[in-house]
Amino acid sequence: MKIEKQQVEYVAHLARLEFSAGETERFTSQLNDILLYMDKLNEVDTNGVVPLGSNVVLNNAFREDVVKDSLGPDLALANAPEARNGCFLVPRVVE
Amino acid sequence: MELYELTIHELQALIRAGSTTAADILSSVYRRIDAVESKVHAYITVTRELAEEQAAQADEAIKKGEIKELTGIPIALKDILCTRGIKTTCGSKMLADFVPPYDATVVTRLRQAGAVFTGKTNMDEFAMGSSNETSYFGVTANPWDLTRIPGGSSGGSAAAVAADECLAALGSDTGGSIRQPAALCGVVGMKPTYGRVSRFGLIAFASSLDQIGPFTKDVEDCAIMMSAIAGHDPRESTSAPAETPDYRQFLSRGVEGWTVGIPREYFLAGIDPEVEAAVRKTIAVVEGLGARCIPISLPHTQYCLAVYYIVAPAEASSNLARYDGVKYGFRFRDGRDLLDMYKKTRSAGFGAEVKRRIMLGTYVLSSGYYDAYYKKASQVRQLITRDFEQAFQTCDVILTPTSPTPAFRLGEKTDDPMQMYLSDIFTISANLAGIPGLSVPCGFTTGGLPIGVQFLAGHFGEGKLLQIAAAYEKHANIEKRRPSL
Numbered sequence: 001m002k003i004e005k006q007q008v009e010y011v012a013h014l015a016r017l018e019f020s021a022g023e024t025e026r027f028t029s030q031l032n033d034i035l036l037y038m039d040k041l042n043e044v045d046t047n048g049v050v051p052l053g054s055n056v057v058l059n060n061a062f063r064e065d066v067v068k069d070s071l072g073p074d075l076a077l078a079n080a081p082e083a084r085n086g087c088f089l090v091p092r093v094v095e
Numbered sequence: 096m097e098l099y100e101l102t103i104h105e106l107q108a109l110i111r112a113g114s115t116t117a118a119d120i121l122s123s124v125y126r127r128i129d130a131v132e133s134k135v136h137a138y139i140t141v142t143r144e145l146a147e148e149q150a151a152q153a154d155e156a157i158k159k160g161e162i163k164e165l166t167g168i169p170i171a172l173k174d175i176l177c178t179r180g181i182k183t184t185c186g187s188k189m190l191a192d193f194v195p196p197y198d199a200t201v202v203t204r205l206r207q208a209g210a211v212f213t214g215k216t217n218m219d220e221f222a223m224g225s226s227n228e229t230s231y232f233g234v235t236a237n238p239w240d241l242t243r244i245p246g247g248s249s250g251g252s253a254a255a256v257a258a259d260e261c262l263a264a265l266g267s268d269t270g271g272s273i274r275q276p277a278a279l280c281g282v283v284g285m286k287p288t289y290g291r292v293s294r295f296g297l298i299a300f301a302s303s304l305d306q307i308g309p310f311t312k313d314v315e316d317c318a319i320m321m322s323a324i325a326g327h328d329p330r331e332s333t334s335a336p337a338e339t340p341d342y343r344q345f346l347s348r349g350v351e352g353w354t355v356g357i358p359r360e361y362f363l364a365g366i367d368p369e370v371e372a373a374v375r376k377t378i379a380v381v382e383g384l385g386a387r388c389i390p391i392s393l394p395h396t397q398y399c400l401a402v403y404y405i406v407a408p409a410e411a412s413s414n415l416a417r418y419d420g421v422k423y424g425f426r427f428r429d430g431r432d433l434l435d436m437y438k439k440t441r442s443a444g445f446g447a448e449v450k451r452r453i454m455l456g457t458y459v460l461s462s463g464y465y466d467a468y469y470k471k472a473s474q475v476r477q478l479i480t481r482d483f484e485q486a487f488q489t490c491d492v493i494l495t496p497t498s499p500t501p502a503f504r505l506g507e508k509t510d511d512p513m514q515m516y517l518s519d520i521f522t523i524s525a526n527l528a529g530i531p532g533l534s535v536p537c538g539f540t541t542g543g544l545p546i547g548v549q550f551l552a553g554h555f556g557e558g559k560l561l562q563i564a565a566a567y568e569k570h571a572n573i574e575k576r577r578p579s580l
Contacts, residue, residue, distance in 0.1 A: 003458065008454070011457050011461060014461060015441075015454060015457040016416075016437040016438050016441050017438060017441050017442050017445075017450055017453065017454070018442050019442070019450075027454060030512055031454060033512075034455060034512065034513065035458075037400075037401060037404075037513060038401045038468065038472075040397070040398060041405075041475055042471075043398075044474075044475050046471060046474035049474040049475075049477050049478060050477055051470055051473030051474050051476070051477060052473055052474075052480055053303060053473055054289070054302075054303035054529075055290070055303070055480070055528065055529025055554075056289070056290065056303075056333045060332075061329075061332035061334075063329060071196055076196070078196060079193055079194060079196075079422070079424070080421070080422060080423065081425070081426035088421050088422060090433055090436070091430050091431075091433050091435075091436050092432070093432070
């Protein structure tokens, strides 16, 4: 086994997800299959190979530091599930 | 002949000659949508009112002689592209009611070019899938056989073009999501070089792999669409400042004296015999055009899928962290506290495939596993990229099958993620290496399903892809068929 049920539950917590017992079992088995397939990569000698994160052509994209139009508060809040007084509303976090 | 059956360049000629109007073209396309959409289900949202308004504006412009490259042309947009004031769902319950406050840069460019938007096309949820079956809004059928999948994740865009429910469409391609459905639906699809087309306003899946590109009925239309959408965008930091040529100049140049690489690793056991036969026939046609086809090797090909299914979920798990039920999208209303609200929102808002990839990505990036998975995959990605750099020292373009099989049946692979992932085996490498790829129809199976051939070129080699695809399309004499719907 590459990954056990307890690890799946821990990773779910990190990813802010939760699963029923049946779902956890199915994910554990499917993630195992996928991770076993990944073992193929161990055949490749990567000693000294620089990891490639992306194929971006330039390193930095600079622009002049001038103020430009941006979304106003009304548009920024337009899709919020709950908003009040110009703020996003979330469940109480401080008792 | 109905107007909806024509191509962009054919309609442009009619518009310029004054023999048709944008309103006539649009009403023809909507007659077609009314007739076939209930069978195909290519769209999530149809934007008829907006389209009629845009067509009226186009006709005003035409009257004044102000005809631009896409004036009056009905185009569909994958529902992953933000459209100001038009619902953009990304195929997910999470964004079922999301109305973007801005347009993606490609949408702005198409508006400026005079295009008319027919609607937003169906897709796998967050572009994660190869069959359109993970969409929260139901599956799309392949217009050539309604019991089969159209491919994915841009399956709705491919099906809409194949079924004449628009003249052209935009999709996005992270591991083959334009080229594979284009092949399976018998249309032309291009994934440009990473950085060629701005990703601003494209809902992010895997940011180092995602690219937007067109679906069209022929290669000339692909060149027209690429000229409209490509180019530098100051709002997108990975957008390349390279010059954008007028891609139509490549269409008539031919490939006399070219060298075309045929990678032996792309003709493996497991490839459908009819697909292999059609692609072998393509090689013969290309040789007949005066190009030399040589065997080449891309030795790390067999590792592409494993690299992809580490890198893409890793980036996705980070990109999709933004869906927290606070700023936009679905929220679970009765959370006990903030953490509970996050978990219940995300668990109810995402479908199974998206959750599987978030889990996989979170795992491979988690403490203790990063080096074994993400770092190792990024190193092998470097080797895959070098394979292509070396190959392009000996050949102008590379020719491969686009997909190992024709369209498979609805439900055939939904219970086996690994089998589903294998359908992208020939397209993933281009995303990992950041190079452009184009799929063009190259025949049909005896059962009448379309087959596609893929051309790959070095960075910013889109012109070469259009050059060989146009020459091939002109001389291959692929039978002109339309799906019977």
